[in-house]
Amino acid sequence: MPAADSVKCVDMTDDALIDARGIHAYYGASHILRGVDLLVRRGETIGLMGRNGMGKTTLLKSILGLLPPAAGSVQVRGRDMTGAAPHRIARAGLAYVPEGRGIFPNLSVRENLLMAARAGHDGRNEWTLDRALDTFPRLRERLGHGGQQLSGGEQQMLTIARALLTNPDVLILDEATEGLAPLVAQEIWRVLQGIRESGISSIIVDKNFSAVSTIADRNVMLVKGQTVFQGDSETLRARPQLLQAWLGV
Amino acid sequence: MDPHIFLIQLLNGVQYGLLLFLVASGLTLIFGIMGVINLAHGSFYMLGAYLAWSLTAQLGNFWLALLSGFVLSVVLGMLLEWLFIRHLYRRDHLQQVLLTYGLILIFSELRSIVWGDDVHSVAVPALLAGSIPLTETLAYPVYRIWLSIICVVLAAGMYYLIQHTRLGMMIRAGASNREMTQSLGIDIGLLYRLVFAFGIALAAFAGMLAAPVSSVYPGMGNQVLIICFVVVVIGGIGSVKGAMAAALLIGLVDTFGKVVEFEIGGFRVLPELAGMSVFVMMAIVLLWRPEGLFGARLR
Numbered sequence: 186m187p188a189a190d191s192v193k194c195v196d197m198t199d200d201a202l203i204d205a206r207g208i209h210a211y212y213g214a215s216h217i218l219r220g221v222d223l224l225v226r227r228g229e230t231i232g233l234m235g236r237n238g239m240g241k242t243t244l245l246k247s248i249l250g251l252l253p254p255a256a257g258s259v260q261v262r263g264r265d266m267t268g269a270a271p272h273r274i275a276r277a278g279l280a281y282v283p284e285g286r287g288i289f290p291n292l293s294v295r296e297n298l299l300m301a302a303r304a305g306h307d308g309r310n311e312w313t314l315d316r317a318l319d320t321f322p323r324l325r326e327r328l329g330h331g332g333q334q335l336s337g338g339e340q341q342m343l344t345i346a347r348a349l350l351t352n353p354d355v356l357i358l359d360e361a362t363e364g365l366a367p368l369v370a371q372e373i374w375r376v377l378q379g380i381r382e383s384g385i386s387s388i389i390v391d392k393n394f395s396a397v398s399t400i401a402d403r404n405v406m407l408v409k410g411q412t413v414f415q416g417d418s419e420t421l422r423a424r425p426q427l428l429q430a431w432l433g434v
Numbered sequence: 435m436d437p438h439i440f441l442i443q444l445l446n447g448v449q450y451g452l453l454l455f456l457v458a459s460g461l462t463l464i465f466g467i468m469g470v471i472n473l474a475h476g477s478f479y480m481l482g483a484y485l486a487w488s489l490t491a492q493l494g495n496f497w498l499a500l501l502s503g504f505v506l507s508v509v510l511g512m513l514l515e516w517l518f519i520r521h522l523y524r525r526d527h528l529q530q531v532l533l534t535y536g537l538i539l540i541f542s543e544l545r546s547i548v549w550g551d552d553v554h555s556v557a558v559p560a561l562l563a564g565s566i567p568l569t570e571t572l573a574y575p576v577y578r579i580w581l582s583i584i585c586v587v588l589a590a591g592m593y594y595l596i597q598h599t600r601l602g603m604m605i606r607a608g609a610s611n612r613e614m615t616q617s618l619g620i621d622i623g624l625l626y627r628l629v630f631a632f633g634i635a636l637a638a639f640a641g642m643l644a645a646p647v648s649s650v651y652p653g654m655g656n657q658v659l660i661i662c663f664v665v666v667v668i669g670g671i672g673s674v675k676g677a678m679a680a681a682l683l684i685g686l687v688d689t690f691g692k693v694v695e696f697e698i699g700g701f702r703v704l705p706e707l708a709g710m711s712v713f714v715m716m717a718i719v720l721l722w723r724p725e726g727l728f729g730a731r732l733r
Contacts, residue, residue: 249617251613251616251617270616270621270623271613271616271617272616272617272618272619272620272621272622275616275617275618275619276619280617280618281614281617281618283614283617287611287613287614287617289606289607289610289611289614289615290610291606291609291610292603292606292607292610296603296606297607299600299603300600300603300604300607300618300620301618301619301620303619347618348618351618351619
């Protein structure tokens with residue numbers, strides 16, 4: 186086999202953590218996703234963009250198995266996971282930080298963190314309780330508090346820390362900083378940058394275009410359930426008419 | 435009231451309450467965590483009592499019967515969850531009630547076919563057959579004291595499991611947000627199967643423990659089911675702590691209601707009315723706290 190081909194092969198498939206193709210999804214009768222592809226390679230940070238109602242959350246839920254796609258396929262690290270149970274998909278290396286955070290209000294902060302902690306699918310155990318608490322020192326002070334006693338920013342830190350404790354390959358964040366005070370949002374972006382540098386891939390959805398495009402290696406823009414742009418942030422910034430039309434920035 | 439008789443009634447009340455707790459805690463857990471109303475819960479109590487009777491006769495040993503009966507109940511619970519209950523999680527309560535009512539009829543028929551409709555009794559195991567003398571004429575059976583201790587140990591174990599183990603954390607998380615729990619890699623289907631199996635095994639175990647102190651008879655499941663719903667409602671639906679408080683309260687009110695005669699405004703209240711006292715208490719608690727004593731802690 187020619188060397189050039191094998192290099193290309195490594196790039197395109199061996200390194201694919203998530204390879205979703207031709208995803209169609211419905212909420213009741215409404216056709217939300219109309220054939221979306223999404224590829225996430227090892228170490229890559231993807232900015233998933235688009236206005237409200239364009240299908241970003243639906244795409245994430247389809248990948249995570251929470252809303253099994255009506256058509257299309259989802260591969261995680263080369264294994265077909267289309268329609269698999271959400272816990273199997275999570276155990277294949279995906280961790281979810283949903284919009285609205287999804288902390289367990291009836292569990293303490295410590296319990297929220299410990300209930301999910303586990304080694305990664307390959308036995309990797311880089312993220313421990315201590316490391317998570319070093320990353321978010323504010324959580325250390327609140328370990329005994331109930332989940333519902335936290336501020337919005339602390340809840341988001343808790344959700345991210347909880348996701349990291351599953352030692353994932355891909356961190357999936359829906360509305361990473363929505364509703365947070367600017368300083369808190371800054372801290373979240375700083376942590377996400379650190380996560381990126383540690384080699385964990387992510388898919389980030391956020392309203393803050395400049396923050397997402399700064400951190401993302403690649404951006405995917407959805408309009409009415411279809412991909413209208415895929416490419417790096419520079420290319421995207423160079424096309425202000427796209428941003429104006431599809432994001433309003 | 436004679437202090438010795440008072441003591442005996444107090445012990446009886448506590449013991450009855452603790453036994454009720456074993457049955458009701460499973461009912462409240464299954465509702466609080468999985469959102470399923472299990473009308474067939476009392477049937478497992480009945481089944482446990484018949485199992486204790488039949489297995490003791492077959493194996494010749496009450497303790498072996500207790501152990502094997504518990505294991506059988508867990509297996510039965512997992513099987514039933516897989517066959518029927520897991521299809522109910524996303525359905526409304528009416529369908530749950532219909533299915534679990536159907537299970538009552540099925541278990542009742544099966545019991546009739548396998549064991550007949552006779553009333554039976556189970557001998558107290560020799561080890562615990564004695565009594566502790568209180569006065570020259572009054573004594574308290576050792577088995578009843580042991581029964582109370584076992585119930586307390588089980589309740590403490592359950593508390594530890596739910597509050598202080600990772601499994602308990604996952605169960606509580608699943609009660610609060612099913613989707614999020616799954617997305618963290620937890621197999622919620624398996625978790626629910628375990629909770630259901632464990633919940634009904636507790637009811638069956640209570641039936642087995644009760645067999646030597648009460649008779650084993652066909653209608654015992656339905657009787658305990660009604661009282662257990664009262665316990666769950668008074669304690670707060672889904673609250674295990676509430677189930678404990680309410681079960682003890684009912685145990686004491688029911689027991690003392692049967693022996694105390696008193697007058698209200700010139701009317702003599704007969705012990706025969708004791709059956710009502712429990713429901714009067716439920717009405718009072720619900721007027722005062724409609725959500726029950728401990729609200730819905732799990733939801």
